[in-house]
Amino acid sequence: MAYFRDDQEVYAFIGRLFRELADDDELGPKFRKANTIVQYQYRNPDSQITVKMLDGQDGEVDVGATDMEPEVVMSMDADTAHRFWLGKVNVTVALARGQMKAKGPVAKILKLVPLTKPVFPRYKAMLEQAGRSDLLEI
């Protein structure tokens, strides 16, 4: 059974995390050095988050439909995304396993992976504050 009931739950947690990162004074500028637009296409439940990380511009996050044109598209189960933000997924291995599929210049995204480690506790805390400790049982 999938962790998230519907796309709205995906947006409430993973979407919110992306928005917080885009607005983060310390991490936001680092992520924007990737200088790309990445779209995360999730399955189970079907959902989509598009993140603009362009150097020198404000970050922008669209959940669901978007007018932004992504340079990189990452597709995966929403469960895989959830487990990633809990620090339980190695991206390189997930790519090798086919759990994540990537279209476009993936190196731009891999560059960001080390930056995400400090975010894992933040995601966990967000779930706990929302009373969703059940989502921590993975």
Add this chain to the structure above:
Amino acid sequence: MSAFPDFYQFLAPTRVIAGRGLIEGTGFEFAKEGAHRVLLITDEVIRATGLVDAVVAGLQDGGVEPAAIFDGVPPDSDAEVVKAAADHAHAEGADAILAVGGGSVMDTAKLAAVIYAHGGEPRDWEGYFGLPRADDGMGPPAPLPPLACIPTTAGTGSEVSFAAVIKDRDEHLKFQVADFPMFPRLAILDPESTATLPPAIAAATGMDAMTHAIEGYVSSEANPHASAYALQALRLIGANLERAVADPGDEDARGNMLIAADLAIMPTSSGAIGIAHSMSHPAGAHFDVPHGVANAINLPWVIEFNALGAEEIAERYRDVGDVLGVDARGDGATVGHALAEHVRGVVGRLGLPTRLSEVGVPESGIPVLVEGAMGDGCTLVNPREPTEEDFAGLYAKAL
């Protein structure tokens, strides 16, 4: 006793045949993979050696028709060449592709097979596992035309891997395409195919293979399957690399190095690799340092760095030392230094450069190299997690 792993995946679907006199049986073997009319992809240098003529004769002898020979692959192949090769395959009515060459030729052939089957431009397929699949992308991938490879260097292992790295000359970058159908169906390892390999290239590509094996064995993603391949690769490399370079007429050594290169690349199918590669990729991209040369220079420094990370990592290096005949007892620092010195000795005897500064890397280039290494996928599976400062220190030592 090691714990049972949470997960790993190991892939080795390419049929490998190794031995003498196999070139003349190319058609007999490739026909088993469904080839009838073949586009042969190579480069002008290989074609001039006469090897391609022997391969063509071998195809015909087995009842396989050579549709055409495409010999326009440059050392760093690019998207335009890939497209031209795929167009050639269509125009000549080929139903299969045969690569005869080094990594650039084989990677060109892999991506040409993708374009041949699915159309589009090469960069349309950039990424991982993005080829068309049944069941809304979740089912089996659509097949590609049969692809066979006859490697003419012993190093990249591209003949048994599922990735292709190609240059986009307009954008001044290299891009990667990787998916399961890109595994060649057949790899033919015959020492005749490396008979004219210059010693300097044999040395550099051989060190690439050694780096694949050592990094694959100590990676955070190492697993029993990958480790078995890596250690056997190292045994063969230890026994044959210097021989093959010192005496290009040593057919046994050349043949064994072809096998070793195949075995050495296998851990990468599990994602097992490391930061010598992370450091070498940007050195190639920014300063045109040949990949094998960069690995030969970077590997010893990375060994010393990693061996200090944890006792479990040092233990893996002890295994490597055992296989290579290095006295690798003691703590991490001792083990790392002993093994690194052994590798430096091999590199020196092979006549390869031992410093990045010898191959055109300036000190001012370190920041851009560090940025590239931090963003390289290989960094994520290194046994010891490096910081930007660590990479800067490693590059400074390697300079």
